[in-house]
Amino acid sequence: MNNKLIDWPTFIGALAVLFSVVLPLVFFPEAGAEVINAANEFMTGNFGVLYLMLGMGALIFLLYVAFSKSGQIKLGSKDVKKEFGTFSWAAMLFSAGIGSSILYWAMIEWAYYYQGPPFGDQPGSEQAIQWAASYGMYHWGPVAWAIYTLPALPIAYFYYVRKKPVLKISEAVRPVLGKYVDGPVGVIVDILFIFGLLGGAGTTLALGTPMIAEGINDITGIPVTLGLQAAIMLLCTIIFGISAYSGLRRGIRVLSDINLVLTIFILLFIFIFGPTVFISETTFSSFGVIGDNFFSMSTWLEPMAPLIGDEATGFPEAWTVFYWAWWVVYAPFVGLFVARISRGRTIKEMILGTMIYGTLGCVLFFGIMGNFGLYLQLSGEFDVISFMNENGAPAAIIAILHELPLSVLIVPIFTILAILFLATTFDSASYILAAVAQTRVKGGEPLRWHRMFWAFTLTILPLALMFIGGLETLQTASIVAGFPVMFIMVLLAWSFIKASNEDIRAHRNYQPPTIYLEPRDIVARKRENKNS
Ligand code: NM2
DSSP states (O other), X not given: OOGGGBOHHHHHHHHHHHHHHHHHHHHSHHHHHHHHHHHHHHHHHHHHHHHHHHXXXXXXXXXXXXXXXXXXXXXXXXXXXXXXXXXXXXXXXHHHHOOTHHHHHXXXXXXXXXXXXXXXXXXXXXXXXXXXXXXXXXHTSHHHHHHHHTTHHHHHIIIIISOOOOOOHHHHTHHHHGGGGGSHHHHHHHHHHHHHHHHHHHHHHHHHHHHHHHHHHHHHOOOOOHHHHHHXXXXXXXXXHHHHHHOIIIIIHHHHHHHHHHHHHHHHHHHHHSOHHHHHHHHHHHHHHHHHHHHHHHHOXXXXXXXXXXXXXXXXXXXXXXXXXXXXXHHHHHHHHHHXXXXXXXXXXXXHHHHHHHHHHHHHXXXXXXXXXXXXXXXXXXXXXXXXXXXXXXXXXXXXXXXXXXXXXXXXXXXXXXXXXXXXXXXXXXXXXXXXXBSOOGGGOOOHHHHHHHHHHXXXXXXXXXXXXXXXXXXXXXXXXXXXXXXXHHHHHHHHHHHHHHHHHHOTTOOOOOOOOOOHHHHHHHHHHHHO
């Protein structure tokens, strides 16, 4: 064990913050839950607008960077080849950034919008149905992926262009914070990031575990109890612990590849054996609904409702703000991971690749899985909504799958896929947490035992909370944990612009890739003059 490589202040600081949250919750579960709920309401009620601004800001910023000079900067030296082919790259990126939650929400998010639509529309109305088919897609669309991509810029830049062998968030904000990065401020940045990610992982586990438990119950008949859920969490931890231990090139990549094959299978299966035409048409029409309403969806809050005697729907806080907070806590981790696998690409390729492949992947899930459920509801084949309201969302998800042919096969595949999706997110998360809590990463890989350690640490909070019945509290953990990370995101964007502009200016012989065009007649005249 090489103790010198561990960044002890960050390591111990992050654990201290974690335990200072877990222990009070374990000893005072009820008061703890109340405090967390109040904090959530406070954050989303007062700072919701900041989250929405961050989302829009990230999208505009990235499009600007991609098509600016900085977009052409290559990540790595001149002759460095792409470390991973585009297919593996996109698969790893998607499996890292997207966990089991996509299976959960793609299957069932529509049912919530159907009953509680945005913009004051009536539940169950035609508009509500339109929103049901499209709002989920929006919450997993370009704005969300822009939040994910933003931190990758400075991180990749410092790692490959300025060649600093440190995979840390604090290192990526050095251009703004200067030498403070080497003191407590840098440590605090890294600790807040780690804490954010632990919160995000909490949300993921709190949603994923009950769904996997329902799947296992369906296959084996074992009743869904706390014990089963705890066993599932442990099983998942062991799987992603082993994968993180075996490293990026083996474990993480192999799981991502299996994940992708199963995903393609299940999506194709539902698409072909489900209502193919309905799915295609509804998905395609949703692009229009999102396109038409893109800016309203991205900026909608309800400041006037209480003043004009209307009851606020609470929709923006419960959904868009919550979602952006959740994407935000994962973002620096995904940024670190995307940066790590993007050697040899240009910044533009990295930005557009992440946003386009990411969005496309989510569109497929929501379009196929979500619209399948919506079809069952509308056609009257299965009243998903009543079933969900009675038995809960996880049971409804499994019940929807039972409407497919060969469901004895599909439910187990879906359950395995959920476990794999969870594992492929958490193995990369453990890997990155280890990298951040080290002073250096030798040869690009954090220490093995250290990766394993974070794998188990990721599950401590969820496991502890589950036994005190706090899984629901945990579902919103991202909101509180994400608040400070939002400011780190701004620092990250700022750092990138500062550093890349400095470097571009320093390259005296840098040729801007501009084409100077003249009107055609002038060009023709010049040519004639030359010829005569
Ligand atoms: N996001 C993509 O559980 C998961 O799928 C992890 C969740 C942030 C909503 C990521």
